[in-house]
Amino acid sequence: MLFQVEMTVKLPPEMPAEQAAEIKAREKEYAQELQRAGKWRHLWRVAGSYANVSIFDVEDNAELQEVVAGLPLFSYMAISVTPLCRHPSSIREGDS
Template identity: 75%
Template sequence: MLFQVQMTVKLPTDMPSNQAAEIKAKEKAYSQELQHAGKWRHLWRVAGSYENVSVFDVEDNAELQEIISGLPLFPYMEINVKPLCRHPSSVHDGDA
């Protein structure tokens, strides 16, 4: 199943910079692991904000929940999820 996930990060303003850097490094490693595994299919930064729009390719809602809740930045995120399905006019076979 494909899901569009929009994540807005809102770190506390009083979080020490070294703690924020450590969380961000863990987040990067975890997200790249998921990308290499084909679970996190697309990742785009929303220009001008600490936000991204991503496409996940997972078995079901439960797997998506497990992945998202495992993100080191999860406690500091606002997340919106939309299930996706292939558009019948798409010319790309890999859209499923």
């Protein structure tokens, strides 16, 4: 089941550089692990911002919550969630 998730990162300016680097490293590892597991299907940078557009493929709402709330940057992001489904005009098999 697919969800579009938009995340905008807002780190507090006073966060020490090492702490920021450490969280970002964990975020990257987490994101790649979920991509390899097929849960995080697409991940794009929004050009000109510290934000991304993502497509998640999860079992249900509960798994979406688990996956998103587990993001190392979770408490530093504004997050919006949009449930998706197959579009009647889509011809792409994988987009279901």
